[in-house]
Amino acid sequence: MQVLSVASEVYPLVKTGGLADVAGALPLALKGHGVSVKTLMPGYPAVMRAVKGAKLRLGFENLLGARADLLEVEHQGLDLLILDSPVFFDRPGGPYADATGKDHFDNWRRFAALSKAGAMIAQGAMADGDGGWRPDIVHVHDWQAAMVPAYMRYSDEPEVPTLTTIHNIAFQGQYGADIFPYLDLPAHAFSIEGVEYFGGVGFLKAGLQTSWAISTVSPSYAEEILTPEFGMGLEGLLTIRQGDLHGIVNGIDAEIWDPATDPAVKAHYNATTLKIRAENKRAVAERFGLDQEAGPLFCVISRLTWQKGMDLLAETLDDLIAMGGRLAVLGSGDRALENAFHAAAKRHPGKVSVLSIYDEPLSHLMQAGCDAIVIPSRFEPCGLTQLYGLRYGCIPVVARTGGLNDTVIDASHAAVASKAATGISFSPVTTDNLRRALRRTVGLYHQPKVWTGMQKQGMKSDVSWERSAGLYAGLYTSLIAKKGS
Numbered sequence: 097m098q099v100l101s102v103a104s105e106v107y108p109l110v111k112t113g114g115l116a117d118v119a120g121a122l123p124l125a126l127k128g129h130g131v132s133v134k135t136l137m138p139g140y141p142a143v144m145r146a147v148k149g150a151k152l153r154l155g156f157e158n159l160l161g162a163r164a165d166l167l168e169v170e171h172q173g174l175d176l177l178i179l180d181s182p183v184f185f186d187r188p189g190g191p192y193a194d195a196t197g198k199d200h201f202d203n204w205r206r207f208a209a210l211s212k213a214g215a216m217i218a219q220g221a222m223a224d225g226d227g228g229w230r231p232d233i234v235h236v237h238d239w240q241a242a243m244v245p246a247y248m249r250y251s252d253e254p255e256v257p258t259l260t261t262i263h264n265i266a267f268q269g270q271y272g273a274d275i276f277p278y279l280d281l282p283a284h285a286f287s288i289e290g291v292e293y294f295g296g297v298g299f300l301k302a303g304l305q306t307s308w309a310i311s312t313v314s315p316s317y318a319e320e321i322l323t324p325e326f327g328m329g330l331e332g333l334l335t336i337r338q339g340d341l342h343g344i345v346n347g348i349d350a351e352i353w354d355p356a357t358d359p360a361v362k363a364h365y366n367a368t369t370l371k372i373r374a375e376n377k378r379a380v381a382e383r384f385g386l387d388q389e390a391g392p393l394f395c396v397i398s399r400l401t402w403q404k405g406m407d408l409l410a411e412t413l414d415d416l417i418a419m420g421g422r423l424a425v426l427g428s429g430d431r432a433l434e435n436a437f438h439a440a441a442k443r444h445p446g447k448v449s450v451l452s453i454y455d456e457p458l459s460h461l462m463q464a465g466c467d468a469i470v471i472p473s474r475f476e477p478c479g480l481t482q483l484y485g486l487r488y489g490c491i492p493v494v495a496r497t498g499g500l501n502d503t504v505i506d507a508s509h510a511a512v513a514s515k516a517a518t519g520i521s522f523s524p525v526t527t528d529n530l531r532r533a534l535r536r537t538v539g540l541y542h543q544p545k546v547w548t549g550m551q552k553q554g555m556k557s558d559v560s561w562e563r564s565a566g567l568y569a570g571l572y573t574s575l576i577a578k579k580g581s
């Protein structure tokens with residue numbers, strides 16, 4: 097089976113968050129299920145530097161107003177299609193924003209161009225000539241690629257089955273109606289059945305409306321987004337499409353994330369040699385300038401945002417320190433939240449430390465050395481850092497929501513007694529409940545037998561892609577069968 101995947105970021109080439117991890121790991125996991133994936137992504141400067149020697153496959157003279165080339169290259173096991181359009185993608189800053197954090201002014205045009213290219217490839221643009229290629233199914237990720245199924249729906253070419261995956265419904269790609277004339281769509285696409293959304297254009301809405309099927313990254317979140325509290329305005333549409341909505345939990349790349357071999361980890365270990373983690377703990381404390389002392393070392397590896405509940409954590413820090421904990425924070429985000437954490441670090445030198453940088457190797461070392469990772473998210477479609485935590489013996493302390501609910505087993509009395517517990521979870525998401533969860537965590541930490549048992553149980557959890565890749569392969573097969581029926 098041939099799949100075209102379309103994503104705006106793909107690990108290891110460009111990553112701003114969990115989407116990149118999934119877009120980079122799922123194609124590799126699908127290989128074992130007889131599924132072969134080509135991934136279309138933008139040619140940002142970092143990508144163009146990394147894929148020297150890519151082959152030119154197609155030229156688009158005028159893709160939403162700019163010239164673009166389609167390049168093909170194999171990179172670390174991934175078959176990549178790179179949309180090389182200097183006008184759209186060769187600029188300083190990140191994939192979505194400039195160096196000051198302001199969104200690129202033409203994001204709608206950049207990602208509509210990506211989507212339009214995806215739709216043309218899906219409908220046979222690469223089918224002619226030597227090594228011609230045509231996908232059996234198209235899988236697009238988040239709003240930046242969500243216009244692919246819309247472009248396909250409104251073209252005259254035969255349809256190919258499509259799946260749109262929601263990684264974060266908070267980002268929807270909503271724009272004014274004034275962009276519609278530039279999208280290269282027929283006039284009737286501006287309707288409730290098409291791309292129109294509250295009088296403007298909604299990219300994610302368009303994908304959810306026109307895609308054959310929809311998925312999100314955990315079963316719990318698939319249910320939550322049907323409610324006004326979590327659906328962010330799309331709950332009505334999703335409820336209508338409930339029969340086509342699937343929840344498939346993310347996995348992690350178990351080769352990249354392996355504490356026994358990870359090159360970013362100072363002292364390698366496995367579930368039978370957990371004592372070795374102490375060396376990594378010392379290394380983390382040193383890197384963050386924290387006191388070397390007994391007591392639990394907590395960490396955060398996250399965007400510092402409201403979604404992630406970071407305001408709640410900032411409010412509990414004085415108590416966490418009073419309980420004997422320390423905290424290492426790796427992340428940046430909302431200015432006010434960054435300031436709150438930096439202020440706590442000033443109040444508690446040696447106990448709280450914040451690095452507002454993006455550092456992939458350090459994130460690995462932290463999972464390998466910290467005792468617990470705190471994830472008090474208000475909503476979490478899946479969450480990956482708790483999965484890395486489970487694999488590395490870094491106990492997750494999580495809000496009971498979305499994928500966090502589906503992947504962490506709370507240390508209730510029964511779960512501890514039956515040795516099933518893998519973490520600590522709490523709900524509803526309030527400061528008081530988080531404080532209680534942190535206190536419970538410190539209590540468990542001081543029962544070394546129970547704590548080690550939880551670490552071992554977590555390390556045994558199946559967090560690999562194996563099962564979920566099988567579920568995606570099954571979903572693809574069922575959609576292809578639908579086409580034939």
Ligand SMILES: Nc1ncnc2c1ncn2[C@@H]1O[C@H](COP(=O)(O)OP(=O)(O)O[C@H]2O[C@H](CO)[C@@H](O)[C@H](O)[C@H]2O)[C@@H](O)[C@H]1O
Nearest residue numbers: 113114115263398426427453454455456459477478479480
């Ligand atoms: N400063 C930093 N330095 C280094 N690494 C950092 C970092 N800050 C974050 N990271 C890394 O970025 C990734 C974040 O992934 P998450 O799943 O936690 O959330 P995100 O909200 O980005 O993803 C969305 O998509 C994913 C994928 O589907 C869903 O799991 C999630 O719920 C949804 O919100 C992790 O790999 C983490 O280690």
